[in-house]
Amino acid sequence: MYHIEETATILKLLGDKTRLTITAILNETDCCVCELVDILQMSQPAISQHLRKLKDNGLVKETKKAQWVFYSLNKQHVCYPLIQSILAHVPNQREEIDRLAQKGIRMVCE
Amino acid sequence: MYHIEETATILKLLGDKTRLTITAILNETDCCVCELVDILQMSQPAISQHLRKLKDNGLVKETKKAQWVFYSLNKQHVCYPLIQSILAHVPNQREEIDRLAQKGIRMVCE
DNA sequence: GTCTTATATAAGTATATAATTATATAATGA
DNA sequence: TCATTATATAATTATATACTTATATAAGAC
Numbered sequence: 001m002y003h004i005e006e007t008a009t010i011l012k013l014l015g016d017k018t019r020l021t022i023t024a025i026l027n028e029t030d031c032c033v034c035e036l037v038d039i040l041q042m043s044q045p046a047i048s049q050h051l052r053k054l055k056d057n058g059l060v061k062e063t064k065k066a067q068w069v070f071y072s073l074n075k076q077h078v079c080y081p082l083i084q085s086i087l088a089h090v091p092n093q094r095e096e097i098d099r100l101a102q103k104g105i106r107m108v109c110e
Numbered sequence: 111m112y113h114i115e116e117t118a119t120i121l122k123l124l125g126d127k128t129r130l131t132i133t134a135i136l137n138e139t140d141c142c143v144c145e146l147v148d149i150l151q152m153s154q155p156a157i158s159q160h161l162r163k164l165k166d167n168g169l170v171k172e173t174k175k176a177q178w179v180f181y182s183l184n185k186q187h188v189c190y191p192l193i194q195s196i197l198a199h200v201p202n203q204r205e206e207i208d209r210l211a212q213k214g215i216r217m218v219c220e
Numbered sequence: 221g222t223c224t225t226a227t228a229t230a231a232g233t234a235t236a237t238a239a240t241t242a243t244a245t246a247a248t249g250a
Numbered sequence: 251t252c253a254t255t256a257t258a259t260a261a262t263t264a265t266a267t268a269c270t271t272a273t274a275t276a277a278g279a280c
Contacts, residue, residue: 153271
């Protein structure tokens, strides 16, 4: 059970098509920024700025690997259960991720 | 299972402390505008405008009774299940409603 | 009819948000 | 070292949002 305010903050964060999609993607697999750029067909700064908001609120974590920064959902977040029950209502993004894999993820990031 | 965009719209609507609280209240009991004004301690136009957004998106319904307009959650909304699974994570607003009842709802609305 | 109460809407203002473009940083590899 | 790639940040702009104040509408009481 969360506070109303805390919950509203999470909902506001996920109440944006781009961030909700990013969250749904990360719920399937970790991704680096350029993969998200490729899937979402948006500019790199726009994606970075959305990731920043998610990170500032602790919803995602970042891990640096060579020149890439991989983002993942923060399963330790207090609101993770809320996020999961929301994601249960939206289609998973397997297709998008598979499409990316077929193009060769490497080609995208290198 | 909803579309990402549709879900984002709902989350954005509920991603506001006032609207989330109104929704949580209406999940307990129907309310007229002046009751919400009393509970939320906000101006009447502010409450009306939030109710308008909720109504425009079909989340709430209104019923006129004499000079009052009672609002209720629209259980027929496609996203009602999503809304319920979100509300399951926030405290119900029984206390606020009870506090209002003790003051005498009649006194508030007349 | 007029007065009061409940609610809605309009106009204005201040702030927040999302995007773009340009630039900075950081890591890799030649 | 320099060039390239990946990512972040800053500055700007356009739009959206939440609220206030003032006013309109609608219903009931008198």
